[in-house]
Amino acid sequence: MNVIQSGIGALIQPPDIDAFREWNRNKTKALVDKRMSEAEAVSRFVHDGDYIGTELYGTVRCPMSLVREIIRQKKRNLRLAGQGVMELDMLLAAHTVSAVDITYIGLEVYGISNSLRREIESGAITSFADWSNASIAWRFKAAAMGVPFIPVRSSLGSDTLKYSAAKVVEDPFTGKPIALLPALILDVGLIHVHRADKYGNAQIDGISGFSAEMARASKRLIISTEEIVDEEVIRSHPNRTIIPYYLVDAVVEAPYGSHPGEMCYVYRRDEEKIREWVKAAENEESAQQYFQRYVFDVPHHQAYLDLIGRDRLEKLRYAGREV
Amino acid sequence: MQDGRFKVENRVDIPYNPTELLICTAARLMPDSTTAFIGTGIPLLAAALAQRMHAPHLVPIFEFGGTGAILERIPIAVGEENTFHRAVAASGICDIVETAQRGFVEFGFLGGAQIDQYGNLNSTVIGDYYHPKVRLPGSGGANDVGSHCWRTIAIMRHDKKRFVEKVDFITTPGYLDGPGARERAGLPPGTGPYRVVTNLGVMGFDAESKRMMLLATQPGITVKMVLENTAFEMLLATKIEENPPPTEEELRILREEVDKDRLYI
Numbered sequence: 001m002n003v004i005q006s007g008i009g010a011l012i013q014p015p016d017i018d019a020f021r022e023w024n025r026n027k028t029k030a031l032v033d034k035r036m037s038e039a040e041a042v043s044r045f046v047h048d049g050d051y052i053g054t055e056l057y058g059t060v061r062c063p064m065s066l067v068r069e070i071i072r073q074k075k076r077n078l079r080l081a082g083q084g085v086m087e088l089d090m091l092l093a094a095h096t097v098s099a100v101d102i103t104y105i106g107l108e109v110y111g112i113s114n115s116l117r118r119e120i121e122s123g124a125i126t127s128f129a130d131w132s133n134a135s136i137a138w139r140f141k142a143a144a145m146g147v148p149f150i151p152v153r154s155s156l157g158s159d160t161l162k163y164s165a166a167k168v169v170e171d172p173f174t175g176k177p178i179a180l181l182p183a184l185i186l187d188v189g190l191i192h193v194h195r196a197d198k199y200g201n202a203q204i205d206g207i208s209g210f211s212a213e214m215a216r217a218s219k220r221l222i223i224s225t226e227e228i229v230d231e232e233v234i235r236s237h238p239n240r241t242i243i244p245y246y247l248v249d250a251v252v253e254a255p256y257g258s259h260p261g262e263m264c265y266v267y268r269r270d271e272e273k274i275r276e277w278v279k280a281a282e283n284e285e286s287a288q289q290y291f292q293r294y295v296f297d298v299p300h301h302q303a304y305l306d307l308i309g310r311d312r313l314e315k316l317r318y319a320g321r322e323v
Numbered sequence: 324m325q326d327g328r329f330k331v332e333n334r335v336d337i338p339y340n341p342t343e344l345l346i347c348t349a350a351r352l353m354p355d356s357t358t359a360f361i362g363t364g365i366p367l368l369a370a371a372l373a374q375r376m377h378a379p380h381l382v383p384i385f386e387f388g389g390t391g392a393i394l395e396r397i398p399i400a401v402g403e404e405n406t407f408h409r410a411v412a413a414s415g416i417c418d419i420v421e422t423a424q425r426g427f428v429e430f431g432f433l434g435g436a437q438i439d440q441y442g443n444l445n446s447t448v449i450g451d452y453y454h455p456k457v458r459l460p461g462s463g464g465a466n467d468v469g470s471h472c473w474r475t476i477a478i479m480r481h482d483k484k485r486f487v488e489k490v491d492f493i494t495t496p497g498y499l500d501g502p503g504a505r506e507r508a509g510l511p512p513g514t515g516p517y518r519v520v521t522n523l524g525v526m527g528f529d530a531e532s533k534r535m536m537l538l539a540t541q542p543g544i545t546v547k548m549v550l551e552n553t554a555f556e557m558l559l560a561t562k563i564e565e566n567p568p569p570t571e572e573e574l575r576i577l578r579e580e581v582d583k584d585r586l587y588i
Contacts, residue, residue: 056387060402083463085400106460108363108400109586117458130447132466133386134420141417153424154470157508159493160462163452168509177509207388207407208415264404 002170004177009129011165012079012099013051015183017148023219027246033198034251035228038069038301041250045220046070050187051079053140053218056209058085059108059261059269063192063224065254065301070096072295081184082214083133086261086277089115092125093287094295099127101184103136110278118284130163131155137210139184144216149180189218191243192257194266196225200248201234201241206264208242215243224254226266254301256313267316273308339569341480341522342588343577344541346372347569348520349432349478356380359430360423360468363401364587365478366432370394371581372573384428386464388414397582401464420464423471426511431472433465437490438477440535440555441504442497442516442528444469445490452492462494469495470510474517481521486553498533523549525566529558539564 036044046052052070054063067087070078071094079099080088088105091097093115105116119125131139132154142150155161156168156179171178191211196202202223204211215221223243228251234241257263260273280290298304305313339347342365349369353359355378361370370383371394382391385398389407398405407413422428435444436459446465450456469475475497479485497516499505506512515533519526525539536558537549542565550557569577582588 056402059400060387102461104460104463106463112458112460117455120455120458130461132462132470133464134416134467137416137420153509153511154420154467155462156470156510157493157496157499157505158466158470159452160447160466160495163447163492177507179509206404207385207402207413209387209402210416212415213417262400262403264407269399269403 001172003167004170005161005168007129007161007164007166009164010099010127011182012081012101012127012129013185015143015148015185017146017183020143020185020219021146029246031199031245034200034248035198036250036252038065038224038252038254041222041252042066042069042073045222045249046075046188048075049077049079051081052188052190053080053082053186053214054084054087055082055189055191055211055214057083058087059274060258061192061204061209061263062087062258062261063190064259064261065257065304066190066222066224066252067091068295068301068304071291081136081186083136086274089113089281090277092116092119093281094291095119095124098125100125101129101131101136103131103133107278110275113281114283115281115287129165130160132160135164135166135181136184137213139181140210140213140217142181142183143185144213147183149182151178151180153179155179184217186214186218187220189214189221191215191221192224192254193243194225194263195227195229195233196223196251197229197231197234198251199231199245200243200251201245202243202248203234203240204242212242215247218247220249221247222250222252223248224252224257226255226257226263228253256305257301259308259313265318267313267318270316336568337571337574339574340588343569343574345478345520345522346577346588347573348525348541348566349476350376350573352476352518352520353378353381353430357430358382358384358428359432360384360386360428360472361432362434362464363398364434367394367397368577368581368587371397372577375576375580376573384419384422386419386467387416388419390414390419397586399586420467420471423467426473428472429474431468431475433468433475433477433495434479435465435477435494437485437487438479438519439487439490439497441499441501441533442477442519442535443490443493443499444477444495444497445492447492447494449491465495469497471514473514475515476518476520477516478520481523481549482552483554486555488555498528502531502533523552534558536560537563539566541566542568
């Protein structure tokens with residue numbers, strides 16, 4: 001195949017799909033109880049230097065209790081993929097990250113990420129590449145398909161492609177240029193869901209983002225869930241299972257796990273608390289003060305919820321599914 | 324707020340701000356019963372306004388999975404619940420962008436920090452990529468929208484810092500370096516920038532040269548003002564229209580229904 005162009009961005013981890021198959025073969029297929037705390041899940045399955053990803057993003061169905069635990073355990077040199085708002089901003093600000101696949105790192109209506117800028121300028125980030133949102137999702141999809149790359153038409157002709165690790169080749173069937181995206185296999189995926197059973201069978205309400213693809217592209221997968229449900233809830237509507245148990249290594253019960261972000265049909269975003277992070281993220285000192293208050297001074301997620309205030313959280317809840 | 328601020332002419336002009344003008348101008352570009360890839364901010368408010376005016380069956384498409392939401396409330400985030408409120412489908416990003424990739428999405432809305440005469444957009448970096456003056460958020464879904472949608476509409480503020488001879492980084496492809504360049508790069512034929520909506524005017528693109536062309540000025544804006552605020556040579560349409568200002572009805576719906584909490588306007 002004739003390679004027309006090679007992106008000059010970092011390929012943070014070249015995919016080894018045969019090794020991935022072997023890995024998957026060795027993952028247990030037994031129905032075992034995988035419930036554990038954030039602390040246990042993160043300490044057992046997230047290691048310094050791991051290539052990790054979060055889903056959906058920042059203010060929407062995001063595994064924030066797991067993100068806070070990663071910061072609490074002072075993980076270092078993480079390599080990060082996925083689109084992100086607050087969660088990636090926090091991981092960057094907490095100096096946990098050394099490499100990043102950038103699709104979007106910003107604060108949406110609240111502007112650009114000073115944390116990304118600080119970490120790039122200080123040299124803490126040693127490796128990065130730019131991608132479009134769909135490109136990252138499709139890279140997960142390629143891994144989920146068990147193939148080394150996926151052909152797409154996004155990014156052709158742009159600097160987004162030039163500074164990625166994609167290649168443009170001549171389509172062997174038509175002779176036209178087509179972009180190839182390398183599969184992205186994560187060491188650890190972190191996904192927050194509406195409900196899961198103790199084995200890890202997980203359901204998501206509303207849009208599914210890129211959860212199905214990322215779950216299948218992860219060597220280890222930590223699920224946090226608003227509630228643990230009986231196996232029978234899963235088995236009565238198996239079509240709703242987006243993530244089957246054998247993909248999952250840990251199931252963490254985390255009500256309000258997306259706070260200060262939202263969880264569709266369950267609770268709204270906490271605008272004031274989001275703004276508090278936005279303000280804190282403006283500089284290094286205030287960011288660290290934020291972590292002291294909301295991460296280091298609270299031992300676990302339940303204590304975080306106490307700090308936020310149960311009444312406050314209750315007010316964020318939708319009364320029912322009238323939304 | 325109204326007394327004394329109406330102009331007493333044949334038409335009644337209610338004072339409006341630049342954001343409201345952009346929203347109303349963009350809304351008028353959205354036909355009924357078509358698909359439009361929407362981000363947050365101004366395009367979203369424009370889509371919500373269009374749904375209440377002339378385009379009740381406009382199908383908003385949000386990148387993380389919402390198709391056909393009824394925009395009763397304004398989403399702040401592109402993945403939040405209001406992006407699939409009473410929608411016809413809630414899927415995921417692969418489904419959405421693949422739908423665009425196979426030609427189902429007519430319009431796509433974009434923004435950026437810089438745009439050039441071929442409609443290339445930059446939302447990645449100002450200055451050198453490795454030693455940036457400002458590191459911007461990056462493509463997000465913008466490159467996907469600009470690669471696959473049939474017609475893209477950029478909404479921007481108009482000044483020389485933004486309307487530049489050459490963008491520092493092509494985050495999202497416009498017509499790249501001219502006629503045929505998109506097709507040569509492998510992008511789908513027949514796609515590309517369609518309109519650029521600013522506080523000063525509405526631009527299109529010359530069919531032959533693919534260069535940006537002023538089609539209409541905003542109320543009270545002269546052609547000279549547009550040219551003075553553009554760092555590249557802007558083509559001029561044979562006849563340049565003046566956009567009518569937002570109507571009383573548009574402003575009422577915008578203020579009382581679309582953005583009653585005044586998150587954006």
